[in-house]
Amino acid sequence: MTGAFLWIQKVFRLMKVQSPRGECIINTGSISATAPRPNSTPYSVSKHAMTGLTKAALHDGQKYDIACGQIDIGNADTKMVEDFVEGIEQADGSIRSKPAMDVGMSSVGFSIRRACPLETNVQFMTIRATKMPFIGRLRYRHSEPRPDGLRGAAPARRPRSREDLAERLHDSQF
Numbered sequence: 001m002t003g004a005f006l007w008i009q010k011v012f013r014l015m016k017v018q019s020p021r022g023e024c025i026i027n028t029g030s031i032s033a034t035a036p037r038p039n040s041t042p043y044s045v046s047k048h049a050m051t052g053l054t055k056a057a058l059h060d061g062q063k064y065d066i067a068c069g070q071i072d073i074g075n076a077d078t079k080m081v082e083d084f085v086e087g088i089e090q091a092d093g094s095i096r097s098k099p100a101m102d103v104g105m106s107s108v109g110f111s112i113r114r115a116c117p118l119e120t121n122v123q124f125m126t127i128r129a130t131k132m133p134f135i136g137r138l139r140y141r142h143s144e145p146r147p148d149g150l151r152g153a154a155p156a157r158r159p160r161s162r163e164d165l166a167e168r169l170h171d172s173q174f
Contacts, residue, residue, distance in 0.1 A: 001049045008057050008068075015066050022065025024121070026113055027054045031074035031128060038089050047072075058123060067121040071109040074128030075100045101129040 008025060015023045033051045036044035050070065057068040075081050077100040084098040106127050113122045 001046055001053070004050060004053060008053065012057075012061065012064070012066065015061075016064045020065075022061075022067070022118055024067040024069070024113065024116075024118065025057060025061070026110060027057075027068070027070040029054070029070045029072040029124075031072050031126065031132075033072065054124075058121070065118060067118060069113055069122045070124050071106070071113070072124065072126045072128075073106045073109075074126065075132050076103040076106050076127075077101060078103050099129040099131040101127075 004027070011025060015021065027050055029050050030043070030047040032040060032044040033047035054068055054070040057066070061068050075084060075098055081098070081100050084100060087095040087097045089095055109125045109127045113125070116122060
């Protein structure tokens with residue numbers, strides 16, 4: 001984080017005085033800032049810090065026409081995620097494989113951001129392997145039968161009352 005902070009500090013100095021003033025800074029984050037994996041405390045803490053740095057730079061840069069955003073990448077096929085495909089510990093203690101995406105696909109996010117004019121900022125973007133278990137908490141696991149007889153995870157239903165909400169929270173698999 002020290003390097004990222006010092007780099008943004010240096011870039012701010014340059015962008016404030018250049019003509020035309022301002023530009024865009026794109027930080028690389030991780031899904032671990034939002035949904036950490038088991039046994040990943042140091043990595044997750046550093047990614048939380050990157051998100052904080054991005055938000056602070058976004059706020060501080062506005063008066064100098066400096067935009068700042070962050071692209072959170074999940075399970076890009078790099079050396080870091082080699083073990084994920086073979087199987088990695090889950091929050092419930094089980095070992096399961098996790099899908100990975102071609103690392104080149106992360107560049108799509110950078111291209112989208114760079115295509116925007118300076119008046120438009122993509123503050124946060126997430127790029128992840130499609131089948132990566134990240135978005136939401138599903139009520140039924142894929143291995144459990146659904147009440148409607150269909151395959152896969154059942155869509156979450158909205159609670160209709162406080163009692164219904166309390167029951168759903170009690171029954172949830174967090």
